[in-house]
Amino acid sequence: MVLQQLGGSISRALQQMSNATIIDEKVLNECLNEITRALLQSDVQFKLVRDMQTNIKKIVNLDDLAAGHNKRRIIQQAVFNELCKILDPGKPSFTPKKGKPSVVMFVGLQGSGKTTTCTKYAFHHQKKGWKPALVCADTFRAGAFDQLKQNATKAKIPFYGSYMESDPVKIAEEGVERFKKENCDLIIVDTSGRHKQEAALFEEMRQVSEATKPDLVIFVMDSSIGQAAFDQAQAFKQSVAVGAVIITKMDGHAKGGGALSAVAATKSPVIFIGTGEHMDEFEVFDVKPFVSRLLGMGDLSGFMDKIQEVVPMDQQPELLQKLSEGNFTLRIMYEQFQNILKMGPIGQVFSMLPGFSSELMPKGQLDSSNPKLMNESRMMRIARGSGRQIRDVMEMMEEYKRLAKIWSKMKGLKIPKKGDMSALSRNMNAQHMSKVLPPQMLKQIGGMGGLQTLMKQMGSTKDMMGMFGGGDK
Numbered sequence: 001m002v003l004q005q006l007g008g009s010i011s012r013a014l015q016q017m018s019n020a021t022i023i024d025e026k027v028l029n030e031c032l033n034e035i036t037r038a039l040l041q042s043d044v045q046f047k048l049v050r051d052m053q054t055n056i057k058k059i060v061n062l063d064d065l066a067a068g069h070n071k072r073r074i075i076q077q078a079v080f081n082e083l084c085k086i087l088d089p090g091k092p093s094f095t096p097k098k099g100k101p102s103v104v105m106f107v108g109l110q111g112s113g114k115t116t117t118c119t120k121y122a123f124h125h126q127k128k129g130w131k132p133a134l135v136c137a138d139t140f141r142a143g144a145f146d147q148l149k150q151n152a153t154k155a156k157i158p159f160y161g162s163y164m165e166s167d168p169v170k171i172a173e174e175g176v177e178r179f180k181k182e183n184c185d186l187i188i189v190d191t192s193g194r195h196k197q198e199a200a201l202f203e204e205m206r207q208v209s210e211a212t213k214p215d216l217v218i219f220v221m222d223s224s225i226g227q228a229a230f231d232q233a234q235a236f237k238q239s240v241a242v243g244a245v246i247i248t249k250m251d252g253h254a255k256g257g258g259a260l261s262a263v264a265a266t267k268s269p270v271i272f273i274g275t276g277e278h279m280d281e282f283e284v285f286d287v288k289p290f291v292s293r294l295l296g297m298g299d300l301s302g303f304m305d306k307i308q309e310v311v312p313m314d315q316q317p318e319l320l321q322k323l324s325e326g327n328f329t330l331r332i333m334y335e336q337f338q339n340i341l342k343m344g345p346i347g348q349v350f351s352m353l354p355g356f357s358s359e360l361m362p363k364g365q366l367d368s369s370n371p372k373l374m375n376e377s378r379m380m381r382i383a384r385g386s387g388r389q390i391r392d393v394m395e396m397m398e399e400y401k402r403l404a405k406i407w408s409k410m411k412g413l414k415i416p417k418k419g420d421m422s423a424l425s426r427n428m429n430a431q432h433m434s435k436v437l438p439p440q441m442l443k444q445i446g447g448m449g450g451l452q453t454l455m456k457q458m459g460s461t462k463d464m465m466g467m468f469g470g471g472d473k
């Protein structure tokens with residue numbers, strides 16, 4: 001997705017700035033302009049970008065930068081906070097409770113992926129032990145009921161709809177009634193869409209909402225919507241009480257920034273994103289890990305979980321052993337690429353590693369953990385052999401060096417016996433954590449002493465990481 005390019009552009013702007021010997025207002029402005037351009041190119045609403053720039057200028061203290069503090073970190077942190085602010089409306093959406101009946105109504109324009117997303121949402125909860133049910137209140141589009149029926153049958157989720165009845169309000173009411181009697185705890189109502197916002201759509205939505213009294217209204221938005229996103233989201237919000245947003249088609253070539261601006265328009269959080277046409281191509285959306293990955297700051301906890309999913313069980317102990325010895329070789333990186341390629345979107349997983357953004361992986365000198373062996377002529381050969389620019393290979397090596405540095409700090413990590421990757425994150429002690437945390441943050445929580453107390457209180461490293469943008473669900 002193009003959002004990754006946005007992350008790359010922002011990271012490059014920060015890098016360029018921190019390369020400057022003196023950081024004065026001019027250099028800072030140049031950096032912020034670069035970031036602004038990248039955000040606008042990704043279709044983030046102009047006003048949001050302008051406000052963000054103003055806020056960062058207010059937060060960043062040039063004297064601090066002049067005093068030689070870690071400039072990149074300070075500005076990166078400010079950008080991180082501001083992006084989080086755009087995406088976080090400050091209050092969580094209504095969260096249905098397992099075992100207690102909730103009605104969730106889906107709204108959105110035609111073709112935004114509403115029907116598909118309803119089933120994904122139901123399936124996601126079903127896997128976690130819920131009893132979901134689907135009601136098709138879309139009588140506008142011929143075939144909508146068939147589509148929902150087909151999806152629901154495939155996922156073994158009960159459904160309700162009618163070929164005869166033309167009143168969506170009646171169907172919605174009957175469906176909700178029936179599934180409440182059947183003790184379903186998540187009753188999902190799919191409503192009809194139109195090609196564009198129009199009075200009839202909004203009136204119908206309002207009536208269905210009045211009849212079914214949903215606990216949550218989810219606005220489904222296609223990520224390719226662009227700059228129109230803000231106004232569209234606002235129009236929906238004015239008709240029904242939108243409480244959450246789901247952005248679909250994040251796997252495509254959409255810029256995504258427009259849809260993200262919808263959060264500001266609806267003042268509701270994005271709760272999931274759709275990343276493909278299949279039922280399980282659906283991810284919980286969390287602001288901090290998302291922004292963290294976008295800026296190449298990583299999401300170690302998410303990475304650990306993902307690796308557990310994709311690394312074959314029998315290979316896990318060996319991998320853990322190597323990592324714990326601080327031996328992060330190019331081969332390890334390559335093999336993990338291969339494993340993850342089998343599973344799907346590679347950038348998504350490797351973006352969880354701090355400092356990682358490259359998607360290039362040449363075969364070659366993979367087993368050494370000494371980057372000096374990768375000299376210029378070797379890099380030229382790799383570039384020629386893989387049809388890439390030498391610059392690409394150099395960038396990849398830079399990324400590798402940064403990653404290897406992080407893993408080398410993990411040296412001495414206690415290895416879990418049965419190849420349990422998640423145990424690795426549990427075994428990280430304050431010592432390891434202190435090495436990977438940005439110094440600024442470490443200072444903020446009171447150095448090693450503060451960190452130890454905090455880790456004791458929190459009970460696990462995973463929770464710690466969640467606090468610093470690496471949490472998972």
Ligand SMILES: Nc1nc2c(ncn2[C@@H]2O[C@H](COP(=O)(O)OP(=O)(O)OP(=O)(O)O)[C@@H](O)[C@H]2O)c(=O)[nH]1
Pocket residue numbers: 108109110111112113114115116117138141144147191192193194248249250251252273274275276277
């Ligand atoms: N690539 C991709 N395609 C998606 C995603 N979500 C939905 N689609 C596709 O988008 C198309 C439209 O999806 P629908 O679910 O039919 O759209 P809808 O909003 O329900 O349409 P109406 O019922 O007419 O309002 C279908 O071809 C879906 O397979 C996604 O996350 N990624």
